[in-house]
Amino acid sequence: MxxxxxxxxxxxxxxxxxxxxxxxxxxxxxxxxxxxxxxxxxxxxxxxxxxxxxxxxxxxPTAYIERRDMQYLYQDGSLYYFMDTETYEQEPIDASKLDDNFKFVKENMEVKVLSYKGNIFGVEPPFFVELEITKTDPGFKGDTATNATKPAVLETGAEIKVPLFIEEGTMVRIDTRTGEYMERA
Missing domain, CATH: 2.30.30.30 (SH3 type barrels.)
Structure with a gap:
């Protein structure tokens, strides 16, 4: 209780x-x-x-949620396929059961699949992920206001705000719970 x-x-x-x-x-x-x-x-x-x-x-009463380690494989339409790392069974999960923070997950990444009495209801990505910046504007010299940021697109297609000194091709660490840039990887 x-x-x-x-x-x-x-x-x-x-x-x-x-x-x-x-x-x-x-x-x-x-x-x-x-x-x-x-x-x-x-x-x-x-x-x-x-x-x-x-x-x-x-x-x-406390509800006990089963958390299984699974590997994200690929997307096919509105279904996302995951593989159980112990039994190697594949499990399709509908896109409606994925939270917004799933946009930081790329193929072959380990995640936790959440279920209650056998019903899958969500996917929990790792708290921190390292992704590459694929598109961002160049920073301007002398533009050093405190906490100045610019938009950037990650390799998964997600868009975040990064500091001005970050360039395309840079690996960055992202907090998936808040969707914020943490540091260069």
Missing amino acids: ISAGDFRNGVTFDMDGDVFQIIEFQHVKPGKGAAFVRTKIRNVITGSVTDKTFNPSDKF
Whole structure:
């Protein structure tokens, strides 16, 4: 059992026969009245996102999510194919089950496939990936304002903001959770 006061991002729990995952949470202690927990939760099976408020003492059974290491192979239409690294079985997953951060995954990359009672509901890429910049504008000499950035396209087709000194062909490290440039690789 998990209490609402212990909610953290990524926690999964069972509520009313459905499995939910915490996307965002906020513990609120108003000046008057009792404290509460404001959350944004996603139904892991349907993918729907809702805002819900909980009493910190509310208790829910923990839902155990299976995370399997798989290798991303290729895309065919709206299906993405993954291979189990232990059994070498291929698993097609529909594009609707992939989050926005999947745009940082390239072929042959290791990912975690998330399932609940055999139903696959998501793919979790590594927290950090190293990708090559394929297209960006050249930086200008003397353009040294603090935190100045420019758009750049990665080898996967994703677009991010990078510092002015980054050029085409540079390998960079990306945080897939935020989609931000971290450093040169």
